[in-house]
Amino acid sequence: MRLRSFALIAGTAFAALLGVTAPVASAEEPSSDVQPMIIGGQNASSGPWAARLFANGRQTCTSTIIAPQYILTAKHCVASSGTFTFRIGSLDQQSGGTMATGSTVTRHPSADLAIVRLTAPVNATYSPLGTTADVSVGQTVQVYGWGATSQCGSEINCQSRYLKVANVSVTSVSCRDYNGGIAVCARRGDGITAGGDSGGPMFASGRQVGVASTSDRQTTTAYTNITRYRPWIQQIAGV
Numbered sequence: 001m002r003l004r005s006f007a008l009i010a011g012t013a014f015a016a017l018l019g020v021t022a023p024v025a026s027a028e029e030p031s032s033d034v035q036p037m038i039i040g041g042q043n044a045s046s047g048p049w050a051a052r053l054f055a056n057g058r059q060t061c062t063s064t065i066i067a068p069q070y071i072l073t074a075k076h077c078v079a080s081s082g083t084f085t086f087r088i089g090s091l092d093q094q095s096g097g098t099m100a101t102g103s104t105v106t107r108h109p110s111a112d113l114a115i116v117r118l119t120a121p122v123n124a125t126y127s128p129l130g131t132t133a134d135v136s137v138g139q140t141v142q143v144y145g146w147g148a149t150s151q152c153g154s155e156i157n158c159q160s161r162y163l164k165v166a167n168v169s170v171t172s173v174s175c176r177d178y179n180g181g182i183a184v185c186a187r188r189g190d191g192i193t194a195g196g197d198s199g200g201p202m203f204a205s206g207r208q209v210g211v212a213s214t215s216d217r218q219t220t221t222a223y224t225n226i227t228r229y230r231p232w233i234q235q236i237a238g239v
Contacts, residue, residue, distance in 0.1 A: 038145050039217060040191030041166025044091060048125035049208075050163050051086040051100075052093040052146055053077055053199060059093060059159060062145040062200030064208060066129060068121035070237035071100075073199030074211050074224070075107045075114040076178060084116055089124050091163045093146050098122050106236050111181025112213040112224045115236045129239060130207030132173075132227045135184055139170045141204040143186075143212065143221070145197030151217055159196040166191025168221060170204070175222055177213035181229075183222040184210045193221045 044050075051071055053061040055078075063073035065088050078084060083101065090097030102116040135141065144165050148158050167189035175185035184202060193200070193215040202210030202223040210223025226233065233239065 038143065038147055038160070038164040038166050038191050038197055039149060039151065039194050040188075041164050042190075043160075044144055044163040044165040047091055047144055047163045047165075048089050049127035050091070050144060050201075051088040052090075054085045054087070055080070056082045057085070059146070059196070061196065061198045062147065062212065063116075064127040064201050065089075065122060065124050066127050066208075066233070067237045067239045068123070068126075069118045070239075071102065071116040071118065072127070072211060072226070072233070072237075073114055073116065074178075074213055075112045076213075077199040078105050078107070078114045078116060086116075086118075088122055093161055093163075098124065108179075108181065108229065108232060110179060111229060112177040112179040113181065113211055113226065113229060113232075115233065126239070127201060127208045128206070129230065129233065130204060130209040130227050131230070134207050135170060135173055135204040135209040135225075135227065137170050137173060139204055140167050140189060141170055141184075141186065141202055141209070142166070143168055143191075143193055143197070143200065143202050143223070145193060145200035145212060147196030147198070147200070148194040148217075151194070164191070166193070168192065168202075171220075173225060177222050177224040179213075181213075182225045183213060184225045185220065185222045188219045192217060192219065
């Protein structure tokens, strides 16, 4: 299945795209007008590992803190240069938690993954990373994000203030993300990802198994399968 980009979340030089499935649109081109956020679902009651990503002070994507000094997100969310900051450990993107600034960005060469090193360690609840045994076809899994809550014309204005969660059903563990990397694909359950959800986590069996890459904002979504890239993550972040 060919996937398309979710979202043009920020604007100008920091347009961040989430991706959409084949019938909908393609994911990370600066000229794309597609955008992602969780449509449907509900507000999350917990997400201490969640980190809202801001590019030059502008809300863009979702991410997770995986170690004291490392953030995991989608490569297309940090494709441009600039200042990346994160609000970590709060369900409310406008207050609470801990604010941190990125110092360096390491982008995966072939998958829609990136790791941002923070300028200083943050004491937080770190996202537990899964293995291939944690996710399988037919499984109901959870996706989280601050993305758009409807298919609005300007997704930057309709992204959620509070972290949302939705259930989706896995259809493949070896499909493709926006950059051609290995992905977990899923179909809509009680919600679907949209603009602003890019870079956010998919949890299966209580562990993070994916990073939001693409979505059609209607029925299908693709998350880079991080269980297949654990050696790369381990090499950079030590987890």
